[in-house]
Amino acid sequence: MNAPTELRVSKDRRLLTVTFAGRDPIALDAEYLRVTSPSAEVQGHSPEQRVTVPGKRDVTILKMEPVGNYAVRITFDDRHDTGIFTWSYLRQLGDERETRWGAYLDELATKGLSRDR
Incomplete structure (x- = not known):
């Protein structure tokens, strides 16, 4: 895949806008990026090890x-x-934002966790 033509972080550092040639810009908020981080710390080494990360509403x-x-x-x-x-x-993440975000909110609710610290 080709690199984005632009990566722009908002002034308040809460939003990353990614632009690929020939596509509308993708707006990804910092909280969404943080809780879907591709790191082993979040994703684990298998689907069973994936961690639901709470308390990141205010992350930048x-x-x-x-x-x-x-x-x-x-x-x-x-x-x-x-x-x-x-x-x-x-x-x-941009293409699947609605589905992934909904699943994240459902996981928080099921586990009794919150987006707040």
Whole structure:
């Protein structure tokens, strides 16, 4: 997959906008990125090990660093920085946002967890 033509973090550091050539920009809020981080800490090493991450409503993006020509490492203000977001994963997060976000909210409710700290 081709690299995005633009990655833009909002001034309040709560939103990442990703633009790919020929597509509408994808708006991904920091909380959504944090709770869907592709890191082993969140995803585990199998679907059974995946962790539901609560309390990230107010998380922000501290910095982004390119990883080769295929991804970006995002550091969040809670110091989580082990997720490497490939271009295809960022696009997938945008395409599947409604389904993934709904599933996340359902998991929080089922486990008695909250988006707040």
